[in-house]
Amino acid sequence: xxxxxxxxxxxxxPPLTARLRSTPEDFVVEEILGYDADGSGEHxxxxxxxxxxxTDWLARELAKFAGVPPxxxxxxxxxxxxxxxxxxxxxQLAGKPDPDxxxxxHAEATVLAATRHGRKLKRGALRGNRFVLxxxxxxxxxxxxxxxxxxxxxxxxxxxxxxxxxGREGGNLAQARAMFAGRRVDRDKRGFxxxxxxxxxxxxxxxxxxxxxxxxxxxxxxxxxxAGSRSWFGPEPYTEALAQRLASGDIHPSGPLWGxxxxxxxxxxxxxxxxxxxxxxxxxxxxxxxxxxxxxxPLRLLPKDLRWRxxxxxxxxxxxxxPAGAYATVVARELAVTVGA
Numbered sequence: 001x002x003x004x005x006x007x008x009x010x011x012x013x014p015p016l017t018a019r020l021r022s023t024p025e026d027f028v029v030e031e032i033l034g035y036d037a038d039g040s041g042e043h044x045x046x047x048x049x050x051x052x053x054x055t056d057w058l059a060r061e062l063a064k065f066a067g068v069p070p071x072x073x074x075x076x077x078x079x080x081x082x083x084x085x086x087x088x089x090x091x092q093l094a095g096k097p098d099p100d101x102x103x104x105x106h107a108e109a110t111v112l113a114a115t116r117h118g119r120k121l122k123r124g125a126l127r128g129n130r131f132v133l134x135x136x137x138x139x140x141x142x143x144x145x146x147x148x149x150x151x152x153x154x155x156x157x158x159x160x161x162x163x164x165x166x167g168r169e170g171g172n173l174a175q176a177r178a179m180f181a182g183r184r185v186d187r188d189k190r191g192f193x194x195x196x197x198x199x200x201x202x203x204x205x206x207x208x209x210x211x212x213x214x215x216x217x218x219x220x221x222x223x224x225x226x227a228g229s230r231s232w233f234g235p236e237p238y239t240e241a242l243a244q245r246l247a248s249g250d251i252h253p254s255g256p257l258w259g260x261x262x263x264x265x266x267x268x269x270x271x272x273x274x275x276x277x278x279x280x281x282x283x284x285x286x287x288x289x290x291x292x293x294x295x296x297x298p299l300r301l302l303p304k305d306l307r308w309r310x311x312x313x314x315x316x317x318x319x320x321x322x323p324a325g326a327y328a329t330v331v332a333r334e335l336a337v338t339v340g341a
Contacts, residue, residue, distance in 0.1 A: 003163050006203060007210045008334055010151045016140035016336035018316070020329075024051050026134040027083040029328070031076065032321070034127030041118030043074075043090045044098055046111050051084050053108035059089060061106055066091050066099055074121035077129075077324065080164070086112070090121035128304075128321055131328040135316045135336055145316075148335055149308050157334050158206050158215045159252075159301035161199035162327030172196035173283075180286030194290055197283040198257045204276045205255045206299050216300045218246070218253055221267025225254040225298040228323065232296040235266045252298035258287045259294040301326050 008014065021027050037045040044066075050058055059073045066072075072092035079085040101111035166172050176193040179185050185193065209215045218224075223234045224242070227250055236242075245251045256263045256273050263273050277284040303320035311317055318335075322328060332338060 003160060003166070003203070003330075003333075006158075006160055006207050009155070009158050009210055009215060010148050010334050014140075014334060014336050015144040015148050016135070016138055016316075018135035018139070018336040018338050019137045020133065020135060020332060020336075020338040021082050022134075022136045024082055024084050026136065027080060027328075028132040029079055029083055029085040029087075030130040031079070031085075031087040032127045032129060033076065033088055033125070037115040037117040038119075040116050042094045043092050043117045043120055044101075045115050045117040045121070046089045046091065046101065047086065047113040048089055048109055048111050049084065049086045050079070050109040052081060053106075054081050055079050055087075058106075058109055061109075062089055062091055062104070065104055066093060067096070068092060072120075074123075076121055076123060076126040088121060090117060090119075092120060124324065126324050128323045128326075129328075130319070130321045132317065132319045133328060133332055134311070135318070135332070135338070136314065138314045138316050138336070140336070142310075145335060149306070149318075152303065152331065152334055153306045155216055156300050156302040157331055158210050159298050159326060160203050160206060160330045162329045164327070164329075165199045166196050173200055176286065177282055180282060180289070194287060194292060197287055198259075198292070201258045201277060201280050201283060201287075202255050202297055204280065205273055208272055208276060209253075209255070209299060214253070216246075216253065218242075219267065219269040219272070221265050221269040223254045223263075223265050223269070223296055224251045225296055226251055227298070227302075230295070232264075234264070235269075249302050252300040254296040255299050257295040257297050258284050259292040260288040261294055263294055264296075297325075301330065303331055306331075 055075060055078045059075055060070050063070045063073045068091060074090040076088060079087050098114060101114050104111050172193055173196055176197040179190065179193050206215060218238050221235045223232050225232045232254055258277060263270060265273055303322060306320040308316060308318050318332065320331065
């Protein structure tokens with residue numbers, strides 16, 4: 001099941017059609033680290049704006065410009081290429097002065113600020129991202145779109161993994177299956193393929209729960225994810241206290257990031273997850289053979305500070321904040337069938 005085919009939470013089909021990413025400026029991402037630089041240390045912490053550029057490419061070019069090996073550069077997360085993104089990079093300059101960052105020689109990127117920090121920036125070390133998306137060539141019922149936006153603001157959306165996780169035309173899944181069948185792959189690529197396989201199982205579980213109306217409500221045997229962390233707990237009886245925590249956004253129902261052994265769910269939730277894993281047995285067995293542990297991911301995604309405004313009759317701007325690991329495109333897909341995404 002491709003991400004376009006996944007079931008929707010707020011209606012059988014989205015109320016709008018639109019074009020997304022007519023230009024990179026229509027998809028703006030700003031990283032939120034959640035902490036400030038130390039102000040001293042051997043790492044330069046750079047706040048960089050890039051347009052139409054690949055994160056890995058930019059990291060290599062920063063290393064080249066600073067005269068350090070590529071491993072001396074760190075960043076918290078990969079950002080969309082066809083977008084305007086602002087994110088932080090760290091560059092280890094042990095015993096070296098800062099180069100003139102304003103002279104960085106690529107039009108695709110500008111170093112907006114630089115300060116010193118004591119540690120290398122590690123992957124995943126961010127709180128979230130702010131997004132500003134502009135939908136163009138919008139068609140559909142404006143009143144129904146407003147109702148859908150209000151529903152998204154109130155209830156959130158299913159926390160699917162987006163198309164980016166699966167590669168062009170889902171190619172990462174085909175490569176993962178080939179890897180599990182014995183094809184050798186580079187160590188770096190292996191991680192991407194394992195992630196794609198886990199994401200497919202998670203999306204399939206979430207799709208089944210959307211169809212049951214249980215993506216933002218518990219099933220018997222539920223495991224709960226704590227908002228803002230990778231921690232989880234359960235199963236335990238569903239109480240009024242848990243219901244209040246669910247309503248406030250403190251906890252979310254969760255789905256499996258598949259691994260070795262049995263998932264921690266019980267009851268109806270456990271049966272569903274095992275059935276989905278059995279339907280993707282080649283992926284589940286390959287992930288387990290790679291000795292990955294069972295982990296959990298929230299099924300519900302609550303955009304923070306969701307706002308919208310009509311720039312014209314056929315142009316709609318959305319802005320919101322998401323936690324790390326969540327996809328802006330899965331918010332937009334509930335509102336509009338998009339092309340160019």
